[in-house]
Each structure stands twice: as structure tokens, then as C-alpha cells.
Amino acid sequence: MEEGLWDLVSRGLVTADGFGSVRALLTARERWAKRAARPRGGRLRRGAREIVVGAEGRWSIFMSPSLLEAESGADVETLAEAVAGQLLARYGVVFRDLAMRESLAVPWREILWALRRMEARGTARGGRFVTGFVGEQYALPDAVEMLRQTRRRERSGETVRLAAVDPLNLTGLITPGPRVPATRGNAVTYRDGLPIAEHSGSVTAVKVRA
Numbered sequence: 390m391e392e393g394l395w396d397l398v399s400r401g402l403v404t405a406d407g408f409g410s411v412r413a414l415l416t417a418r419e420r421w422a423k424r425a426a427r428p429r430g431g432r433l434r435r436g437a438r439e440i441v442v443g444a445e446g447r448w449s450i451f452m453s454p455s456l457l458e459a460e461s462g463a464d465v466e467t468l469a470e471a472v473a474g475q476l477l478a479r480y481g482v483v484f485r486d487l488a489m490r491e492s493l494a495v496p497w498r499e500i501l502w503a504l505r506r507m508e509a510r511g512t513a514r515g516g517r518f519v520t521g522f523v524g525e526q527y528a529l530p531d532a533v534e535m536l537r538q539t540r541r542r543e544r545s546g547e548t549v550r551l552a553a554v555d556p557l558n559l560t561g562l563i564t565p566g567p568r569v570p571a572t573r574g575n576a577v578t579y580r581d582g583l584p585i586a587e588h589s590g591s592v593t594a595v596k597v598r599a
Contacts, residue, residue, distance in 0.1 A: 394448060406447045469499035470506065473527075477513060479556070481532030485524045490562055501525065519563065544581040553577055560584050 395414050397403040405411060472495050476483045483504065485497055493500070504527040507513035513527045518536060528536075551557055553575035560577055561568030564584055569577045578585050 402451055403448050404451045405449075410448065465495065465499055466503065466506075469495045469503035473500050473503040473507060473513075476500070477507075477527070477529050477532075481535070482518045482526060482528040484519065484522050484526040486522050487559075487563060522563075539582075546580060548578060548580050550576060550578040 391414060394403065398405075398411065398414065472493060473483070476488060476491070480487060483500075485501075488497055488500060504513055504515075504525070508515045508527060514530055514533055515525060515527050516533075518526050518528050518533065552573075553569050554571045554573060558569060558571055558577055560566060566584060569575055569584075
């Protein structure tokens with residue numbers, strides 16, 4: 390079983406929930422090498438014993454787009470459009486740097502083609518909506534209008550505080566400054582859309598001067 394797992398891992402077909410599982414397989418390979426080097430008919434000396442380390446952890450099939458297509462019965466284009474629609478509904482504006490923070494089973498190139506098809510149908514708009522990022526950007530029509538209203542609005546000092554594990558913790562991704570780790574107990578505060586100083590334990594959130 391261990392030999393089969395190692396073969397699947399080396400071909401990129403399975404994945405584990407922790408590196409300890411891979412470490413156990415590395416240990417198993419050392420045992421296999423010692424067993425192969427042992428003379429035929431040789432026995433362990435009295436008092437010696439083999440240390441058996443199992444392949445701990447949970448192993449699962451690596452969900453590549455082709456496997457997703459086979460399991461769901463849908464083609465990659467349909468899956469990519471579903472993911473693109475989900476990203477647009479979540480953020481309003483989608484571009485590569487933002488999508489890369491998500492754990493997506495569909496490659497960005499497929500999502501990009503899906504966004505282009507959505508633009509051709511009129512359900513999404515392409516353009517330059519967020520400065521400081523390269524590549525194509527797409528947005529929902531309503532989101533474009535909301536961005537324009539936000540840009541024209543004067544700053545009022547509105548403050549929003551949220552947990553660092555919230556998906557809206559985009560510090561270090563689309564806002565300047567370092568990344569606030571998305572761990573329990575950390576928090577980040579936005580003022581007029583920009584993160585301000587926030588302390589939590591030994592972690593200091595970013596501080597941005599408008």
C-alpha cells in the first residue's frame with residue numbers, strides 16, 4: 390500500500406492533509422531499500438526489530454480539472470463559468486492577483502476565458518477598475534457603478550472592524566502594507582476602505598496613512 394501511495398504521489402495523482410504523511414512515506418522508502426539490500430534468507434539478529442511507520446494522515450485524489458469534469462459530468466468550460474460567476478458575486482471585480490488567493494480547482498486561464506465569454510454576453514464588463522495590477526479585469530455592471538460612486542464620495546471616517554479570518558481581509562493583497570495573518574484572534578480595521586493600525590496579541594496589523 391505504501392509503495393502504491395508513493396507511486397501516486399510521485400505522479401501527482403493524490404494529495405495528503407499534512408506533510409507528516411509524505412515524511413512517513415520517505416521513511417518507508419528507506420525501509421524498502423534496507424530490505425532489498427538484506428541477503429536472501431537473512432534474518433534479523435535476536436533482539437532487533439523493524440520499526441514500522443505507517444502512512445499517517447488522510448489521502449485523497451488530487452482534484453484536477455479533468456477529474457472534476459469526469460466526476461461532475463460537466464465540461465471544464467461549464468465549471469470555469471460557475472467559478473467565474475462565484476468570484477464576481479463575491480468581490481464584484483475579479484483579476485488574477487485576487488483570484489490566486491482562492492483555492493480553485495480550475496486554472497486561471499479557464500476562468501479568464503469564461504470571463505471573456507461573460508463579457509461577450511453582456512453579463513460582465515471588462516476594463517481597468519483597480520489600479521496597481523496588471524492583466525485583464527472584469528466586473529459586474531452594478532459593481533462598476535458602485536465603484537464610481539465610492540470614488541466620488543468624500544471620506545467620512547467610516548470604520549469597519551472584522552476578524553482577520555474573514556474573506557474581506559485583503560491586506561497585503563489589494564491594499565498596501567504587509568499581510569495580516571488570517572489566524573484566530575487577529576483583527577483588522579478599515580477606515581474609509583483603508584486598513585489602519587490594529588493590535589492583537591503579538592501581531593500588529595498594517596498602518597496606512599491616507
